[in-house]
Amino acid sequence: MNVDDCKRAAAHYAASLVESGMVVGLGTGSTAAFMIERLGERVAEGLDILAIPTSEESAALARAAGIKITTFAEHSVVDITIDGADEVERKTLHLIKGLGAALLREKIVAQASRRFVVIVDATKPVNQLGERVPVPVEVVPFGYEATAARLEAMGAKIIRPRRKLTGELLTTDNGNRILDCTFGPIEDVQALAARLDGIVGVVEHGLFPNMATDVLVATEREVEQWAP
Ligand code: 5RP
Numbered sequence: 021m022n023v024d025d026c027k028r029a030a031a032h033y034a035a036s037l038v039e040s041g042m043v044v045g046l047g048t049g050s051t052a053a054f055m056i057e058r059l060g061e062r063v064a065e066g067l068d069i070l071a072i073p074t075s076e077e078s079a080a081l082a083r084a085a086g087i088k089i090t091t092f093a094e095h096s097v098v099d100i101t102i103d104g105a106d107e108v109e110r111k112t113l114h115l116i117k118g119l120g121a122a123l124l125r126e127k128i129v130a131q132a133s134r135r136f137v138v139i140v141d142a143t144k145p146v147n148q149l150g151e152r153v154p155v156p157v158e159v160v161p162f163g164y165e166a167t168a169a170r171l172e173a174m175g176a177k178i179i180r181p182r183r184k185l186t187g188e189l190l191t192t193d194n195g196n197r198i199l200d201c202t203f204g205p206i207e208d209v210q211a212l213a214a215r216l217d218g219i220v221g222v223v224e225h226g227l228f229p230n231m232a233t234d235v236l237v238a239t240e241r242e243v244e245q246w247a248p
Contacts, residue, residue, distance in 0.1 A: 024050075026141035026238035027104075031055035033236050033243045034102040034139045040068040043095045045129040046082055047103025048075040048122035051139050055102050060085025072098055074129050075122040076193050092132070101133040105235075106153045106226070108138065108145045113235050113248045114209045116149050118156030118226030121182065121192050127224055130231050138235045145237060149209055149227070154179055154200040156226040157216060164197045167221030174215055176201035196223055 031054035070090040073079035107116040182198035235246040
């Protein structure tokens with residue numbers, strides 16, 4: 021199995037957890053896209069759900085797949101959210117998310133969910149968060165250079181303000197910028213999350229401590245189900 025087959029296997033397993041009548045949070049990214057596609061097939065077979073997408077991209081995929089969309093104005097609680105991740109810490113199941121730039125809506129939807137199922141292939145688990153990927157930090161555009169300086173003063177190495185493939189600065193679905201911040205392996209995820217939360221100009225960051233209720237890790241042989 022290649023990485024895409026593993027992502028698909030985890031996504032299909034997660035989609036099988038969804039039942040008629042549920043409000044479902046739809047994650048963002050390539051693994052989540054396999055899950056949306058599978059849910060679309062199940063909807064065509066009669067599954068009756070409403071979905072809250074975590075990005076404009078996932079909303080478009082959901083519409084194309086025939087999945088009905090709702091909003092927090094109609095439903096304040098989400099039964100299950102299924103989303104990918106960039107790193108999963110093996111012992112704690114803390115996550116880094118946001119390499120797809122959807123971290124703010126992803127965190128709002130995850131926080132409102134009874135169950136938050138994370139789907140990954142076997143390249144995503146790490147011993148310590150920050151080993152392989154930076155922490156994406158969403159900041160307001162006004163004064164983002166000053167916010168970047170505050171982040172650097174607290175120990176972040178900012179690789180770059182995120183840019184699109186065209187070279188233009190990336191704007192998130194919420195009209196903000198992303199600063200990818202490298203801290204190296206993170207000793208205390210909750211303490212770093214609290215420090216990031218305290219910086220004016222930071223809207224949200226990609227550290228998701230203690231949020232996943234299930235992590236589905238697809239290896240070459242099987243889909244493992246991890247719980248905190
Ligand atoms: C988007 C995310 C994604 O879930 C994360 O980047 C994983 O993406 P992929 O499934 O493509 O590896 O957090 O903001």
